[in-house]
Amino acid sequence: MSDLYDVEAVRREFPILARQIGAYPLTYLDSANTSQKPQAVVDAIADHYLSHNANVARAMHVLGAEATAAFEGARTAVADFIGASRSEEVVFTKNASEALNLAAHTLGSRLGPGDEVVVSVMEHHSNIVPWQLACERTGATLRWFDITDEGRLDIEGAVRDGLINSRTKVVSLTWVSNVLGTVNPVAQVAAMAHSVGAVMVVDGSQGVPQLPTDVADLGCDMLAFTGHKICGPTGIGVLWGSYDLLESLPPFLGGGEMIEVVRMTGSTYAPPPYRFEAGTQPIAQAVGLHAAIRYVSALGMDQIAAHEHDLTAYALEGMSHVRGLRILGPTEAVDRGGAISFTLDGVHPHDVMQLLDSRGVAIRGGHHCARPLHDRLGVQSSCRASVYLYTTHDEIDRLVEALDYTGAFFSGRLATTGGVR
Amino acid sequence: MSDLYDVEAVRREFPILARQIGAYPLTYLDSANTSQKPQAVVDAIADHYLSHNANVARAMHVLGAEATAAFEGARTAVADFIGASRSEEVVFTKNASEALNLAAHTLGSRLGPGDEVVVSVMEHHSNIVPWQLACERTGATLRWFDITDEGRLDIEGAVRDGLINSRTKVVSLTWVSNVLGTVNPVAQVAAMAHSVGAVMVVDGSQGVPQLPTDVADLGCDMLAFTGHKICGPTGIGVLWGSYDLLESLPPFLGGGEMIEVVRMTGSTYAPPPYRFEAGTQPIAQAVGLHAAIRYVSALGMDQIAAHEHDLTAYALEGMSHVRGLRILGPTEAVDRGGAISFTLDGVHPHDVMQLLDSRGVAIRGGHHCARPLHDRLGVQSSCRASVYLYTTHDEIDRLVEALDYTGAFFSGRLATTGGVR
Amino acid sequence: MSVEQLYQEIILDHYRVKRNAGLRDPYDVEVHHVNPSCGDELTLRVDVVDGTISDVSYDAQGCSISQASTSVMSDLVIGGSSEHALELFDGFQRMIQGQGKVSLDEETYGDAVAFEGVAQFPARVKCAMLGWSAMRDALLRVQAGVKEES
Amino acid sequence: MSVEQLYQEIILDHYRVKRNAGLRDPYDVEVHHVNPSCGDELTLRVDVVDGTISDVSYDAQGCSISQASTSVMSDLVIGGSSEHALELFDGFQRMIQGQGKVSLDEETYGDAVAFEGVAQFPARVKCAMLGWSAMRDALLRVQAGVKEES
Numbered sequence A, B: 001m002s003d004l005y006d007v008e009a010v011r012r013e014f015p016i017l018a019r020q021i022g023a024y025p026l027t028y029l030d031s032a033n034t035s036q037k038p039q040a041v042v043d044a045i046a047d048h049y050l051s052h053n054a055n056v057a058r059a060m061h062v063l064g065a066e067a068t069a070a071f072e073g074a075r076t077a078v079a080d081f082i083g084a085s086r087s088e089e090v091v092f093t094k095n096a097s098e099a100l101n102l103a104a105h106t107l108g109s110r111l112g113p114g115d116e117v118v119v120s121v122m123e124h125h126s127n128i129v130p131w132q133l134a135c136e137r138t139g140a141t142l143r144w145f146d147i148t149d150e151g152r153l154d155i156e157g158a159v160r161d162g163l164i165n166s167r168t169k170v171v172s173l174t175w176v177s178n179v180l181g182t183v184n185p186v187a188q189v190a191a192m193a194h195s196v197g198a199v200m201v202v203d204g205s206q207g208v209p210q211l212p213t214d215v216a217d218l219g220c221d222m223l224a225f226t227g228h229k230i231c232g233p234t235g236i237g238v239l240w241g242s243y244d245l246l247e248s249l250p251p252f253l254g255g256g257e258m259i260e261v262v263r264m265t266g267s268t269y270a271p272p273p274y275r276f277e278a279g280t281q282p283i284a285q286a287v288g289l290h291a292a293i294r295y296v297s298a299l300g301m302d303q304i305a306a307h308e309h310d311l312t313a314y315a316l317e318g319m320s321h322v323r324g325l326r327i328l329g330p331t332e333a334v335d336r337g338g339a340i341s342f343t344l345d346g347v348h349p350h351d352v353m354q355l356l357d358s359r360g361v362a363i364r365g366g367h368h369c370a371r372p373l374h375d376r377l378g379v380q381s382s383c384r385a386s387v388y389l390y391t392t393h394d395e396i397d398r399l400v401e402a403l404d405y406t407g408a409f410f411s412g413r414l415a416t417t418g419g420v421r
Numbered sequence C, D: 001m002s003v004e005q006l007y008q009e010i011i012l013d014h015y016r017v018k019r020n021a022g023l024r025d026p027y028d029v030e031v032h033h034v035n036p037s038c039g040d041e042l043t044l045r046v047d048v049v050d051g052t053i054s055d056v057s058y059d060a061q062g063c064s065i066s067q068a069s070t071s072v073m074s075d076l077v078i079g080g081s082s083e084h085a086l087e088l089f090d091g092f093q094r095m096i097q098g099q100g101k102v103s104l105d106e107e108t109y110g111d112a113v114a115f116e117g118v119a120q121f122p123a124r125v126k127c128a129m130l131g132w133s134a135m136r137d138a139l140l141r142v143q144a145g146v147k148e149e150s
């Protein structure tokens, strides 16, 4: 598999990867935070602005028709990419967070006291806070899945506690954890949700960039993801929803283009997806996302997943030899994405990050917008290295080397022995 | 003034303006809908993606620090550009519509039955629908300024009717009308609002790109505008608010980066502007907006305003000779922006737009997201030509010529006489 | 594709002198359709007697394309069966969404063939469909036994 | 700017052996500060007797920079007046936000000069300020006569 995958050819498409950080080559291992962009995506955006820029839908002249075709073409491409049955099921947002807020606001209109919303303790803040706010507004109750000691979704415990029951109206779960790397059994949870008549929302922010996506296989009613993590631009996200569900929901933001008829005394609203797209949309960003989808599709999502799987296994093995390093989440590359969070004994994540950065290795330190999960794991914060389609085995070696150096630096081993291990 | 302003040099910065539409040069007169982008803006975005791309705030490595500096640098530039006293008063949104929804949601948290919100009949849907939704949620009442027969804000009528009174909690008004071109006396209305303790929100979507902006002079508490109309990218808007006001408001969207501490049982929120910026922000778009602000500032906002004023006067005069053409809004270039809406006797706006388009002249036909205003004016829809910093007198001549042709084409004058007038 | 091909003489004729315009009694169903992007509005009535469309009448605000299309449509369907009208709808829609690759049978469609040029102008497809969609909606309501617009 | 200049030996020493760490009685005011971007947390107590800071004690979770900075700060302010401590705060903040253009008087600041390197790392400025900001907050509360954290 990975002999077919020519990672060096891939890297040539990403000019930023040739950067030097001081004396070191850039080793970008922060792709779960945001991915780098291939030249093709940057060029598509520039070409749009320089040759076809106009507002969409409302502008009917030649440029307007070109921009509209480009924007709606992006919608169709997204629909195809995730196996949606109609392009009208694809709503553009500014990021995954807005997509999840859209879901929480519109589904929230059906909630009341006594109703329950279920998330998990491993969610990103963007899949917690919108539901907390919706519950505050409506009097509904927020409940959550716990995790097992291995860092997997605790389905058994949930069944035992009757977490999903007749009061459950919405279940919102991440497909792949941005901290633990865990791939959740979304279809199984969706079946549990549907068996009690609840709506199943999936946060695909980490999953869609890493794994082949088919909304029918996921079994969900809504799927959120974000452009910037899948080689696309910032400023664009997606909420997919089944058409019948979207059609039954009230508007979210009000403004131009989401309306049918506006009178000062009251307004009526357009059908999906336009009902949920107020104001001038991220047009050039949709064009960029389309180019990104073309790019990853040409590589093949299964090839990308295999490459990541291979690298994750290699990294887990390499990191297991670093003194004082503890991995949060599954330590085997089974049902596991490419984010690896860890702590290093006696060294704060900020300091790890800083030392690594001084050797060109870019990782993230902090709680990765998942503070409840860190609470649950009993750590205040952690480091995270995350791979993507352009990551090499060499880069993993550099990470491991830099981690060894860091441990030695802070324990004082370095000063006294001059060596590292 | 306009001899100093070298419009031909300006045009060379906008590659799209060299396009041919069939046999005709592009005559882009749809800038009130969206502006074209200079090369410098497109290059700044590309350079960001290809050399400095990372997530902000949360990423502390070298790339993260560069991206954060670029993003926060854009915030400071916006603050300076509009005369804000602190950069923390600048909240980034996806467009002006989101900015106005943010205002309506957060200010809406203070509304209840008996309270009143005041807008005007000349507002864009994006400054009507969010307030309608807020009033629906809270039981408050929406009221509005009428216009005079000349198409100016009817302040006298408002005073007579006690439109702004002790029940008024929010007044939200457009600075410059996107249909009539009217420049509203915002500071005067702000004083009326403040005299009853109401918050003054200004929709600067058309004003900020056309006129020098100083929030203190406007006298408002909040100002919304949108990047794509001021030579910037799509996917970014701004809500400016005085710090004390922003600090007193609840969050809007929930998610990453807008929080202080997240617990499953409840969360606390960051201070402004971060409280209102959930999820990964439009980073590259902020960089592009910064480049746009640098671009228009280098030309000089007063020079741009003078150029537009000159062209608007020239266009109003030229259009006054077109048979059957009726201008909506002020027919003199006094307190008037660069959007000119009109009807052509017996020819539907779609048809005008189409005929003009066939000669390379791009205008907009429809209700321009201001249906209540069209109702008020007793027309179902209209055409709109709008100039910007790159528009020339020649282009106005081409517009007038094409309008003459259109009138003749549809009245059958063309076929019989072979000539136009 | 030139604008003159879009605005065929037939279209301009129908636009200047609309067939069957103005609301008339009796009728079975009245529908109201809107094109939100431009605000065009159409009120349309159909009267069906023994499966035959005995009248189509309408009140329309809109551009030349939408008005002429409604006018042509009314001429085509009046006097025929509901089934035939719905078949005409399908063929017309296929053509108009065919981006210029689908043509109409002149025998069957008469003046409606003049709209083949519209298929080249995606922004105008909705205009050309407004009257046809309203007619289809109205006929389906008649078949479903709905007398009033819901 | 190399990372070795950031992590001066003085800083690593304070990080390994923190001065005045651990919460102690008596105290006038206790404050709790958080760095939301990384989750660092600090509980800090000050005790002021007749205008003199008689004790600063704290419980901190955080990186080497934030912990060492708190340790150095506590050494510097204990035994001095509140006014002096607030002046030290101002000078330290000016330096740390000075992007490397402002330096500290070694006489006055002692070990704190080791933090001059931090000014070159904007992402770490918040870390170095955490303890200082908490101290300032606590002293202002003492001056305002607030005994408990609000």
Ligand SMILES: Cc1ncc(COP(=O)(O)O)c(C=O)c1O
Binding pocket: A256, A278, A279, A280, A281, B032, B033, B095, B096, B097, B098, B124, B126, B127, B174, B176, B177, B178, B203, B205, B206, B226, B227, B228, B237, B369
């Ligand atoms: C006056 C006015 N307000 C608000 C808007 C909405 O801006 P956006 O579509 O970028 O949200 C526009 C432009 O469309 C406008 O002209």
Ligand SMILES: Cc1ncc(COP(=O)(O)O)c(C=O)c1O
Binding pocket: A032, A033, A095, A096, A097, A098, A124, A126, A127, A174, A176, A177, A178, A203, A205, A206, A226, A227, A228, A237, A369, B256, B278, B279, B280, B281
């Ligand atoms: C699992 C998960 N959900 C949601 C988000 C939020 O995405 P965005 O910041 O683009 O809104 C992220 C990334 O930050 C994520 O990793």
